[in-house]
Amino acid sequence: MKLKFTALALAGATMLTANAQTEQSSSEIAAHRQAFTNERGANYFLSLGGGVGAMFLKDNNTPSLFDRLSFNAAIAVGKWHSPYYANRLKIVGGEALTYQSFAGTQVRNENYFLGAHYDFMFDVVNYFAPYKENRFFHLIPYLGAGYEYKFHNKISKINDAHTLTANAGLQLTFRLARRVNLFLEGEATYNGLNLHNYDANGFTNAFRISTLAGLSFNIGRQGFSVVEPLDQAYIDDLQSQINALRAENAELAKRPEHCPDAEAVAPVQQGNDRFVADKSILFAQGQATVSKDQLITVFDAAEFVKNGEGEVIVTGYTAKNESRFKGLAEKRARAVAKILTEQYGVASDKITVEWKEAGEAPYSSNQGWNRVVIIRSK
Incomplete structure (x- = not known):
């Protein structure tokens, strides 16, 4: 027994x-030193934002910044795979204003663009700090790559263009409620990797800087659980105790089942x-x-x-x-x-x-x- x-x-x-899950692991250890569950269907988000953008490089730098600003909008859906790493698909669109100096004057072209890029997002705060689901502020740099279509040029001699893009940005996120966050985002996009011969007729349409503000909505189950691995020393100690029990059991098995010299068995004592x-x-x-x-x-x-x-x-x-x-x-x-x-x-x-x-x-x-x-x- x-x-x-x-x-x-x-x-x-x-x-x-x-x-x-120990109190220490949840409140004192940086998130990147812990392992977390990654549940399917959990920690998704949807973002909606609007803002302004401006084109840069060559003659685009001559006019004032306010003359180059145009409206941009974006919608994104993504998933946090851990408290500090996420991916998202972001669809962007808006108007681009590009300039060319001609005979001492500034000629402006107006065109629209629509694109999508896939971003890799890294939450700096959640990486270095202990994990908290209700954290108020997040600092999130990101990198991405994608595709963009430029069309509907004001100057008819400029063709539509299909380009590959590379982008980088920084997002500041503020928690408003459990499922709603406010975000501010700045992004630089290089969109001059044309997929076919493209004649811009002297206009430069290859580098855009934009800013966005909007709301991000958490979808489905939210939050991560810490996975606490077994301590190897603890496992070894348990194994040694099991081995000792086996050795004791083997020694007991060598004893005879009955005492041959016993003529009678003493009665079992009842009571306290x-x-x-x-x-x-x-x-x-x-x-x-x-x-x-x-x-x-x-x-x-x-x-x-x-x-x-x-x-x-x-x-x-x-x-x-x-x-x-x-x-x-x-x-x-x-x-x-x-x-x-x-x-x-x-x-x-x-x-x-x-x-x-x-x-x-x-x-x-x-x-x-x-x-x-x-x-x-x-």
């Missing part, structure tokens, strides 16, 4: 370690001299809530007491790295005692509740085992 209880405790410890083997209820880091997979251990202890076989002592412990959680050992012990009385009907006068300091932890080989409440016979 003792081997069975020990194996159950080992299984419970493994489950708790694999599933628990019976005892319950130590039962361990394990807890997550910094937590005092008994998880469902540990309830079977509490139930076994309750059955021992309810069958009139004695009283129990419930002792709470904490690991050394939980010293910042004041009163945690007491909370754990009382949580187990509460389940014994309220859920399993054990009389309170049959339970003694006590707790120990971190320096009095029962196990020295691994801190994970000291996040525990132990139930013993009184």
